[in-house]
Amino acid sequence: MKKNKIFLALFLVFSLLAFSGNLYAKKRGAELEIQKKDGQLISGELIAVKKDSLLLLESGIGVAVDIRYVKVIKIVKKSKFWTGATSGALAGGGIGAIVGTLIGKPAPIILSSLAAEKKTILGGLFFGFIIGAIGGGLIGADAGTDKKIQIEGMSDLEIKEAMDKLRKKARISDYK
Numbered sequence: 001m002k003k004n005k006i007f008l009a010l011f012l013v014f015s016l017l018a019f020s021g022n023l024y025a026k027k028r029g030a031e032l033e034i035q036k037k038d039g040q041l042i043s044g045e046l047i048a049v050k051k052d053s054l055l056l057l058e059s060g061i062g063v064a065v066d067i068r069y070v071k072v073i074k075i076v077k078k079s080k081f082w083t084g085a086t087s088g089a090l091a092g093g094g095i096g097a098i099v100g101t102l103i104g105k106p107a108p109i110i111l112s113s114l115a116a117e118k119k120t121i122l123g124g125l126f127f128g129f130i131i132g133a134i135g136g137g138l139i140g141a142d143a144g145t146d147k148k149i150q151i152e153g154m155s156d157l158e159i160k161e162a163m164d165k166l167r168k169k170a171r172i173s174d175y176k
Helices: 002-019 081-103 113-143 156-168
Strands: 031-036 041-049 053-058 061-066 070-076 147-150
Touching (some): 031 053, 041 156, 070 156, 081 113
Antiparallel strands (some): 031 041, 041 053, 053 061, 070 147
16 A cells, blocks of 8 residues: 555655656747847847837846847857758768668678678668768758848848747747
């Protein structure tokens, strides 16, 4: 009877710890750098997009930026180079090992066929790993580049479309 209570208590504690992540998790807004027409630079997290302004959290302070005074909006992204390089290396290594296995060059007279087969697999794994890491790193670096939106010179319709795209990246995306 006592073991069942201890098991139940441990199960409840584990459940609370494992499944309470959604209680405090919040969606973060995109990091923006806004250059105003007067040269002022404002950067912070995008909280909400209103009809004619952007609400940012800059150093813990809420700031409203009127879109009429904005020259350029830059969406700052984190670099994804290492994520891409890791994924590419794993995929390239796996494909290289498979290709090395399929090629299976004939063994020289001195080496046994088993040793030659291992060298072919390892060679394919190594070169696939290197090529995959380079390719994945380049793709990751490209995916992590900052996006710029040139507001100055846009028509009202184009500005509205840009604001709708930014609304999807805000912490509160359904704010009106």
